[in-house]
Amino acid sequence: MHKGDTIPGVITMLFGLLFVAATAANPKLTAVSQTSDGVPGAGFFPYLLGFGVMLLGAILLIRGLRQKGQVQYINLEEETKQNLKVLALSVLGIVIFLAFWKLTGQFIIGMLVLSLYLNWLFQRTWRFNIIYSAVFTAFIYFTFFIGFSIQFVA
Amino acid sequence: MSAEVWISALQTLMQPSVLLFLLAGVLIGTVIGALPGLSATMGVAIMTPITFWFSPADGFAMLMGLWNAAIFAGGISAILVNTPGTPASITQTFDGYALYKQGKGGLALGINVIFSAIGGLFSILCLILFANPIARFTVTFGPTEYFMLALFGLSMMVAVSGEDILKGLIVGAAGILLSCVGLDPILSVKRFTLGQTSLLAGISFIPVMIGMFGIGEVLYQMYSRRRKQEAEEMEARKVNLKLGKVLPTAKEMRQLTPRCLVAAAVATVIGAIPAAGGDIASIICWGNSKKTSKHPEEYGNGSLEGLAVSSTANNGVIGGAMTTMMTLGIPGDAVTAILIGSLTMYGMQPGIKMFTENAVFSAQIMILMVLANLIFLVLGLATAKMSAKVLNVSQPTVWTAVCILCIVGSFALNNNFFDVIVMLLAGFLGFLLKLYAFPNGPFILGLLLGGMMESNLRRALVMSHGSYATFVTRPISGILFAIVVLTLFWPLIKKVWTRKAPATEEK
Numbered sequence: 001m002h003k004g005d006t007i008p009g010v011i012t013m014l015f016g017l018l019f020v021a022a023t024a025a026n027p028k029l030t031a032v033s034q035t036s037d038g039v040p041g042a043g044f045f046p047y048l049l050g051f052g053v054m055l056l057g058a059i060l061l062i063r064g065l066r067q068k069g070q071v072q073y074i075n076l077e078e079e080t081k082q083n084l085k086v087l088a089l090s091v092l093g094i095v096i097f098l099a100f101w102k103l104t105g106q107f108i109i110g111m112l113v114l115s116l117y118l119n120w121l122f123q124r125t126w127r128f129n130i131i132y133s134a135v136f137t138a139f140i141y142f143t144f145f146i147g148f149s150i151q152f153v154a
Numbered sequence: 155m156s157a158e159v160w161i162s163a164l165q166t167l168m169q170p171s172v173l174l175f176l177l178a179g180v181l182i183g184t185v186i187g188a189l190p191g192l193s194a195t196m197g198v199a200i201m202t203p204i205t206f207w208f209s210p211a212d213g214f215a216m217l218m219g220l221w222n223a224a225i226f227a228g229g230i231s232a233i234l235v236n237t238p239g240t241p242a243s244i245t246q247t248f249d250g251y252a253l254y255k256q257g258k259g260g261l262a263l264g265i266n267v268i269f270s271a272i273g274g275l276f277s278i279l280c281l282i283l284f285a286n287p288i289a290r291f292t293v294t295f296g297p298t299e300y301f302m303l304a305l306f307g308l309s310m311m312v313a314v315s316g317e318d319i320l321k322g323l324i325v326g327a328a329g330i331l332l333s334c335v336g337l338d339p340i341l342s343v344k345r346f347t348l349g350q351t352s353l354l355a356g357i358s359f360i361p362v363m364i365g366m367f368g369i370g371e372v373l374y375q376m377y378s379r380r381r382k383q384e385a386e387e388m389e390a391r392k393v394n395l396k397l398g399k400v401l402p403t404a405k406e407m408r409q410l411t412p413r414c415l416v417a418a419a420v421a422t423v424i425g426a427i428p429a430a431g432g433d434i435a436s437i438i439c440w441g442n443s444k445k446t447s448k449h450p451e452e453y454g455n456g457s458l459e460g461l462a463v464s465s466t467a468n469n470g471v472i473g474g475a476m477t478t479m480m481t482l483g484i485p486g487d488a489v490t491a492i493l494i495g496s497l498t499m500y501g502m503q504p505g506i507k508m509f510t511e512n513a514v515f516s517a518q519i520m521i522l523m524v525l526a527n528l529i530f531l532v533l534g535l536a537t538a539k540m541s542a543k544v545l546n547v548s549q550p551t552v553w554t555a556v557c558i559l560c561i562v563g564s565f566a567l568n569n570n571f572f573d574v575i576v577m578l579l580a581g582f583l584g585f586l587l588k589l590y591a592f593p594n595g596p597f598i599l600g601l602l603l604g605g606m607m608e609s610n611l612r613r614a615l616v617m618s619h620g621s622y623a624t625f626v627t628r629p630i631s632g633i634l635f636a637i638v639v640l641t642l643f644w645p646l647i648k649k650v651w652t653r654k655a656p657a658t659e660e661k
Contacts, residue, residue, distance in 0.1 A: 008590045012324050019331055019346070028343045039616050042338035042345060045608045049331040056324045063320070073590050079380065087376045094557060094578065102571065111561075115554055122550035136555065140562055148207045154571040 004071040009061030016053030019046050086121055093117045098154075107152035108145065112137045155286055155513050163517035166211050167525070175212045176522060179219025180529045186220070187227025188544040190237040191375055192552060194224035195488040196367045200556065202360060202496055203563035210500045210515060215522050217496065221489055222526040225432060225469050226270035226534060230541045233262045233461075235387060242432025242468035245440040249464070252456030257396050260538060264400035265458060266465045267534030268407075269414050273466035274527040276418035277425060277473025281480075282520050288481040289509040297613035298624050302634035304603040304610065307428035307484040309638045311599045319645055321592045329600020330607065332357055339609035352572040359602055360495045361564040365577035366594050367488070368560040370584020372553045377589065379549075388548065400538045402458070410459060413443060414466040421467040425474025428599075431487040432468040439467035472523070480508050480516060483606070488595060491602050499567075 023029045029043030064071075074080075097114040101107050115133035124132070144150045166172070179201075186197035197220050205213030228240030233250030246266065253262040295303070308330075312322035335346045336356030347353040402410070420442070421435040443463040444453040453460045475486025476493075483504035485491035494504055502508065508516045534541075564577035587594045618624035626632045640647075 005590075008592070012328070015328060016331070019334070022346055026345075029345060033341070039620050040612050042341050042343040044612070046331065046334045046345065049327055049334070053324065053327045053331060056320065056327060060320060060324065080377070083377050083379050086379075087373055090376065090553075090557070091373070091582070094561070098561075098574065098578070111558060115558060118554040118557060119550070122553065124550060132551070132554070136558065140558065143204075144562055144566060148204075148566065150566050150569065152565065153569070154574075 003064075003069040004067040004073070005060045005064030007064075009057050009059075009064050012057030012060055013054050014057075016050045016055075016057055018050075020050035020054065023047055023050060089121055090118060093121070101152070102154040105153060107154075108137060108141055111140060155509065155517055159513045159517050160521075162514050163521055166514070167215075167518055167521055169211075171209075172211050172215045172522075173525075175208065176215040176219045176525055177529060179216035179221075180223040180526060180533060181219075182216075183220035183223030184227040184230075184530065184533070184541070185544055187224030187239045188230040188541060189547055189552060190231050190235070190239055191371070191549055192556075193240045193367070193371075194221055194228070194242075195492070196371055196556070197221075197224050198489050198492050199360075199363045199367045200559050200563055202492055203364070203566045205496065206499055206567060210502075211518055211522075213496065213500070214515075214519055217493065218519065218522040219526045219529065222274055222469065222472060222523060223530045225472065226267060226274075226465070226530055227541070228468070229266035229270065229465055230263065231545055233259060233266060234542050235545055237387070240432070240468075242436055242471070243464075244433055245436040245464040246461060246468075248440065248454045249457045249460040252454070253458070253461065256456050258398050258456070259396070260398040260400040261402060261458070262461055263538040263541065264535060265402055265410075265462050267531060267538065268402070269410070269462040269465035270469040271527045271531040271534075272411070272414055273418045273421060273468070273470035274472055275524065276415065276466075277422040277470045278476075278520060278523045278527070279473070280419075280422045281473040281477045281523070285477050285481050285516070285520075286509055288477065289506045292481060292506050295630070296628075297610040297617065298628050298631045299634070301607055301610035301614055302625060302631045302638070303482055303484060304607040306634045306638050306641075308596065308599050308603055308607075309641045310428040311596045313641045313644065318591065318593075319642070322596045323642075325587065325592050325594065326596030326600040329597040329602075330604035331600075333601050333604025334608070339605055340612050350572070352570065356605070357601065358567070358573055358576055360492065360499070360567055361573040361577040362580040362601060363488075363492050363495065363598060364560050364564050365580030365582075366584035366587075366598065368556050368563075369578065369581025370588065370594070372556050373581060373585040374588045375549060376553065377585070384549070388546075400535060406458060410462040413447075413459060414462050417443060417463045417466045418470040421470025422474040422477075424467075425471030425486055426478050427474075428478060428484050428486055431475070432471045435471045436464045436467040439470075440464050469527075476519070476523070480504055480519070481506075485599065485602065488598060491598055494602065 023043045023046040029046065030041040031044045031047050033039045033041040093114060097110050100110045112133055115136055116129055119129040119132060145152065182201065183197060186192045187194060198217055201216060201220055205216050225240060225242055228238055228243030229246040229250060231237050231239040232243040232246035233254050236247050236251040238244045238247055250262045250266065253259065308326050312319060312326050333356065336354055338345055417439040420439055424435040424438065440460055440463055443459065444450045447453065447459060449457065475490045478484050478486040479490035479494060483494065485494055497504055502512050502515065560577060561574055564573045565571065567573055584594055587597065614624055626635050
C-alpha cells in the first residue's frame with residue numbers, strides 16, 4: 001500500500017477535499033455570485049479546482065493500486081537511511097534556528113551556529129568549518145545588516 | 155520603440171554601478187552554472203531578494219548577467235566532467251566530454267563560450283525585433299483571451315513536464331488552488347487566510363520559488379547523495395587532462411556558424427513557447443543537426459558541430475522566453491517566472507504596458523542582455539582554462555550556503571518572518587514533489603498564473619452574461635482553446651493513432 005502512487009494519490013485527494021470543505025464552510029464563498037445572474041462567485045474557482053484535484057488524486061490512487069507495488073519511489077538502502085538521517089537533522093537544525101531567532105531576536109549568532117552545525121553534519125573538517133562559517137557570517141552581516149540595513153527582527 | 159527610448163536606456167546603463175552589477179552577475183552566474191547541482195533558476199531565485207535593494211536597472215543588470223552566464227557555464231562541467239551544470243547543458247556532454255578526452259578540452263570550452271554568445275545575441279535580436287509588435291497585438295486581447303493564454307501556458311508546462319501528464323495536471327491544479335488564498339480578485343472576499351494578515355495578499359510567489367528551487371533542491375541532493383560516486387567524481391576532477399588551444403580557427407568558425415544560426419532561430423522559437431526551456435531546445439537542435447549533418451557519425455564522439463549547435467541552442471532560448479514573458483506576461487521558463495515576480499515588485503506589469511509606460515526599462519533589459527553576452531564572451535574566453543578550478547567545490551559546501559541564503563533572501567524581501575516559513579514549507583514541498591516524481595514547474599506556473607486565470611475567467615463570464623461559449627467563439631481564444639485541448643490530449647491521440655496504424659497495416 002505504501003508503494004508507488006497510492007500515498008500521493010490519497011494526499012492529493014485530501015488536499016482537494018480540504019479546500020472544498022473550507023469553501024463550503026464559509027457562506028461568503030458561493031459558487032454563483034449573489035450580485036449577477038449566472039456569474040461565478042468567490043467560491044467558484046476553489047470548488048472547481050478542489051473537486052478537480054480530488055478527482056485527479058482518485059485517478060492517481062487507482063493507478064497506484066494497479067501498479068501492485070511494482071513502482072517504488074523510496075528505496076530504503078543503508079546509504080539512503082543515512083542520508084535521511086542527515087536530511088532530518090538538517091531540517092531540525094533550521095527549525096531550531098528559526099525558533100531561536102524568533103524568540104531571542106539574535107539572527108547573526110544563530111546563523112553562525114547554524115553554519116557550524118550544518119558543516120559539522122556534512123562532516124567537514126573543523127578548520128574548514130570555522131573559517132567557512134566565520135567568512136560566510138561576516139559576508140551576510142556586512143551585506144545585509146550593514147549594506148542593506150536589514151534589522152532581521154523576526 | 156523610438157530612438158529616443160534606446161538612447162535614454164543607454165544613458166542610464168552607462169553608469170558604473172550598472173556595469174559593476176552586470177559584471178558581478180556574470181561572475182556569480184558562471185560559478186553557479188559551472189557547479190553541477192546549482193541551476194540558473196536556483197541562482198536567480200536566491201539573488202532576486204538581494205536585487206530588490208538596488209535600483210531596477212542595477213537589479214536587472216545582476217539578474218540578466220547571472221542568468222545568461224549560468225546557462226553558458228553549464229557547459230563547462232558538461233565538457234570537463236561529463237555532468238551538465240544546468241539541465242540545458244545535457245547535450246553538451248555528448249560531444250564536449252569526448253573532445254576533452256581527445257585533448258581538445260580548451261577548444262570545446264572556447265566553442266561553448268563563442269556559440270553560447272552567438273545563440274544568446276541572435277535570440278536577443280529577435281526579442282528586440284518582435285517584442286514590440288507582439289505587445290501591440292495584445293492590445294486586442296480581452297479577459298477571454300488572457301484566460302485562454304494563461305491556460306495555454308499551464309497546459310504547455312504540463313505537457314512538457316515529463317511523461318506523466320497526470321502528475322503535471324495535479325501539481326498545476328494544486329498551484330492554482332493555492333493561488334486562491336488571499337482576497338478574491340473580483341469581490342475582495344477573504345479566502346483561506348486562517349486569520350493571518352500576511353495571507354491577505356496571497357501566498358508570496360518569490361519565497362515559494364526560493365524554497366522550491368533552493369532548499370527543496372538541496373534537501374533532494376542530500377537524500378539522493380551517493381558518497382562513492384561523489385568521491386570518484388571528485389577524483390576525476392583532479393585529473394587535469396591537457397586542454398590545448400581555446401580559439402577555433404577561422405575555417406572552423408565559417409563551417410560551424412551557418413548551422414548554428416539555424417539552431418539559434420529554432421531555439422528562439424522553442425524558448426518562446428511557454429515552459430519549453432533550454433534542455434528541450436538543445437536536444438531538438440542537436441538531434442536535427444545530426445540528421446542533416448554530413449558527418450552524423452561524429453555526433454556523440456566529439457563533434458565540434460554537435461557541441462556548437464548545443465551551445466547555441468541553450469542560450470538561444472533566453473531571448474524567446476523573454477519575448478513571451480515581456481509581451482504576454484506568460485513565463486517562458488522558471489527563470490522568467492521569477493523575473494515576473496521581480497518586475498511586479500518594482501511596480502511593473504509585463505505586457506503592453508512594458509512597451510508604453512516602461513518602454514525605457516524594457517529597452518534597458520534588452521541592452522543588458524546584449525551586454526551580458528558580450529561580457530561572458532570576453533570573460534569566458536579569457537578564463538576558459540581557469541574555469542576548471544570552480545569544479546573543485548564540493549556539494550556540501552554549497553548546501554550550507556544555499557540553506558542560509560534562502561533564509562536570508564526570503565526574509566529580506568519584505569522584512570517578514572512569515573515569508574521564511576512559506577519558503578521553508580515550499581522547500582519541503584519541493585523535496586516531496588521530486589521524491590515522488592512530480593514535476594514542480596506546473597505548480598509554480600499555477601501559483602503564478604492562478605490569479606490571472608481566475609480574474610479573467612470571471613470577468614469574461616460577467617461580460618458574456620455567464621455564457622461559456624465566449625471562450626470558443628472569439629477567434630484568438632478559440633484557437634488557443636484548440637491548442638490547449640490538443641496539447642493535453644496529445645499523448646492519448648498518439649496512443650490511439652499508433653494502435654490503429656498496425657491494425658490498418660494488418661488488414
